[in-house]
Amino acid sequence: MKFLVSNDDGVHAKGIKKLSSMLKDLGDVVVFAPNRDRSGASNSLTLDRPIRVEKVEPEVYSVYGTPTDCVHLAVTGVMEDEPDMVVSGINNSANLGDDVLYSGTVAAAIEGRYLGLPAVAASIVVDSVKGKRQKRNYDTVTHFLKKIIQHVMTHPLPQDTILNVNVPNLEVDEIKGVKITRLGNRHKAENAIPITDPRGFKMYWIGPAGPEADAGEGTDFHAVKNGYVSISPIQTDMTKHDFINELGTWANHL
Structure with a gap:
């Protein structure tokens, strides 16, 4: 197996190093990750400029772009041999529900799936404690993620599906088990936070995510x-199939 590893916390993040180390027990590993933190970049693809790719260690590449850029470039032009699987993470905070x-x-992970590869995204869920930096138990994540990936290797995912894995920030023996889940959702995000720069111009911080709803x-x-541990299957086909027929009746009135 050859694994392509990426993230959005940056190529030097602790989580991606822990992930890469674990995957080396299962096969070859190549890392393509952003040169800096690109959290919240979503599926953005850089189309208005060329993208620099720097080799920073053997089989580790720093990409001056988004997480989607990283996987796209790796698979479509930079890697000599196509990988067998894309694994993204370990994100240093949760990716639950609307996240x-x-x-x-x-x-x-979604970009890997679009390019025809099985893909898994992994995150650690850290309780929010204002003003305190919590230690992250990445070894707990890798313990369970290794088992999940081994299963995916022998039981292929559907062609339009990735797995979104979230692991509580606990010791291995404190985890109660694994649940197959659906995505929940949050209430509306909190308001943007206005600030003023030194020249008197108004600027805004994006407000915090809303509290849990569903x-x-x-x-x-x-x-x-x-x-x-939560494992949520996410489908890349965004079509709402059960609404197609009803929507079709609208066409007669347009």
């Missing part, structure tokens, strides 16, 4: 909150 719409970690049993939110 997947903005997540560069999930986007890297977070009941069966959701990814509920699973991790109760000490379980």
